[in-house]
Structure formats: C-alpha cells, structure tokens
Amino acid sequence: MNRDAELDRLVRHTLAGLAAEARPVPLAAAAVLRAKRIRRRRLAAAAGATAILLAALVIPLNRDRDRDDQPAPPRPTPPASPSASPSAVPFAVSEAPPTLRPVELPGGFTLVAVPGPRDSTWVYDRTAGGYVTVPFPDVRPAPAGDLALALSARTGFAVLLDLGAHTVRDLPLATVPRQLSWSPDGRSLLYSDPSAGRLTIIEVNAGQVKARALPFDAAAHHCVNGDCPAAWTRTGQEVAVTSPDGKGLSLLSAEDGHLVRTVPVSGPVEDACGWSTDGRHAVTDWRIVDTATGATTAELPGSRPASYSLCWSSPTDLLLSVPGEVQVYSPTGTLRETIPTTTGAPDGNHRVEIGPS
Secondary structure (H helix, E strand, O other), X not given: OOHHHXXXXXXXXXXXHHXXXXXXXXXXXXXXHHHHHHHXXXXXXXXXXXXXXXXXXXXXXXXHHHHHHOOOOOOOXXXXXXXXXXXXXXXXXXXXOOOOOOOOEOOOEEEEEEEOOOOOEEEEEOOOOXXXXXXXXXXXXOOOOOEEEEEOOOOOOEEEEEOOXXXXXXXXXXXXXXXXXXXXXXOEEEEEEOOOOEEEEEEEEOOEEEEEEEOOOOOOOOOEOOEOOOEEOOOOOEEEEEOXXXXXXXXXXXXOOOEEEEEOOOOOOOOHHHEOOOOOEEEEOOEEEEOOOOOEEEEOXXXXXXOOEEEEOOOOOEEEEEOOEEEEEOOOOOEEEEEEOOOOOOOOOOOOEEEEO
16 A cells, blocks of 8 residues: 555544544524524514604604694684674664754753653754754763763663764663763763672773673672662762761772772762762752761752752852753852753753753
8 A cells, every 4th residue: 555545544534533523513403593593683673673663753743742732823813894883773863953052051061961752852962062863762961972871762771872973782781871870081881780789880982882890898888788879979080889887978999999088978979960070069868068078068949859960060050950940059059040941942841961062
C-alpha cells in the first residue's frame, strides 16, 4: 500500500468516528423555534404599525370630540329693523274743534286733556301747540313728551298711547289709568300692586315697555293686604310710601328701593304733581302740609270732588282743576285766581287734566 492510499484511509476512518460520536441535531424543533421567533418579531412589528395607525386615527377623532364639547359659535343674526313694539297698533287721530284753544295757566301749564263726545278726548299736542281728538276715554298725558295713558274700550284696562306715532299698545299688567302715575320725565309709570305686595315700575324706552318690581317690605310699611298708596317725588328719583312707624312717608330709591329719607307727612300723596316744585309742600287728604314739619298749612275748600286734578306749577302756585274752572291756591290756602276752562268746549263744563304745555 503506498503512502497516499494509507493517508486517505486514515482520513476516512477519522471522519467516520467523528460522525458516529456527534449528537443528532433536532432540525424540526429548531425550525419550529426559529419560526416562532420570526413570528414574534413580525407580530411585534405589526403591533407597532397598528399602534401608529390607531394613533393617527384617534387624534383627529379626539379633536372632533373636543370640538363637539365646545359650544357652537353664535350665528350672526340680521340686524333688527327700527320699528315699534310688535304689540303696537295704529289708531286714528283727528282734528279737535277749531274753537278749542289752550288755556294759559301759571308756570307754563295748560289743559292737557279735555273729555270729548262719545268716549273721545281732546289731547294737547305739545309739538303742534293745539288739540287733537283721540278715540279713547280717560286720557292722562305724561308730564313731558308724547306718551299718554288711556282706557281701552276693548279690554277695560289701561293702554299706552304714543301721540307722536299714533300707536297704542297694551301694558304688562291689568289695571286702569287712575291706578298708575307718571314720573316727572314722562318715561316711567308707578303701580302699587296689591296682589303681590310690591311696587311695579314700568319703563318706556325706544318703543319698548319693560316692567320691574321695586323691592320693599310691604308688611313693615303697614300696607293693608299689600296695598300701599305710592307716589313719585317731584324729582322722580324716589317714590313715597307709608313709613314703618305709620307717622310719615318713606322716600325709597326708584332705582333699587333702598330708604333715602323719611318726611313727616301723614297721609298719601297722589303723584309727583302733589309735591311743590321745591319739595317744601305737598297735598295729602285734601290739605296742604309742610313737608319739613308735617304741619297742615291749609285745608282745601269744601269736600273732595269726585272729578278733579291738581298740580303745583311752582313753589307757590297750586293749580286745582274742578268742573268748569282751574283754581290757583297759595301754600297757605289763599285763592289767588279762578280761570274758566269752558273756552271752545261745545258741551259746557268739563273735568280736565292739568299739565305742562
């Protein structure tokens, strides 16, 4: 045997021995293990991709949800046209008798309303300086401006007339004109509401009517069944009601109802016209009183008539309208002048309303 053949035999014998001694390799298990590892890597990669995709979807959804939680921005509304209150309806205004002329009274006052025939009223038109006829009875013009109270033939309650626009509207309460009183500026009405034991102020502004309650303790002010006679002061900044001790009048702020001061006037004052223009005198219970002391300075003559109106036109002139004439009194009750009011009225004597011209 040559050397190369012997070397080849030894190599083969060695390889065969090594092969016999080596452990068999579990190829199937290894393949499975490797497959699982590959699967886990792929699942992890897929999960990561899914998470990224879900995050991309959730963010817009959350943003939409946030937008849903927020109130929607207000939509622009078209501007309202400048018109009267929806409840206002027109009424006819006609001429008054040409012979009816304004009566000149002290302090620049005149007859602002004269009853006419068939439930009509002749009302003084401050702009024209003469009278017009309105188809309403019991008309009470405001001390200033173009507004007036009247009695509605339809409802029997007070309505608000705009004499400039020739329109009428209902008021937000059921009452008659004589239970309401005008503020001196002619922009507000005062009503003592017995059903609720409160004072109501009705404000008229730019053709709109708004009522608000003026808080006060009706029981403390000795208001029987909640009803307290209330009146504006001459300034229009306060309203007067019975004081808690029953011996005077409490002047309450017309803004919020707080007590401003108390005056020793025993008895109610009808309205702003019942106070002299300087506030030193007032008319209550058919007598003139000094508001500083509460002393009676004069008794008005006779008994209180069924139909009358009165108003102080100055610190010293009290105008009292009775059928057929206006009487002018001093703070001490002296009759200074008597002015007939039948001029131009075809039916003779009339009960009239006095007011600034």
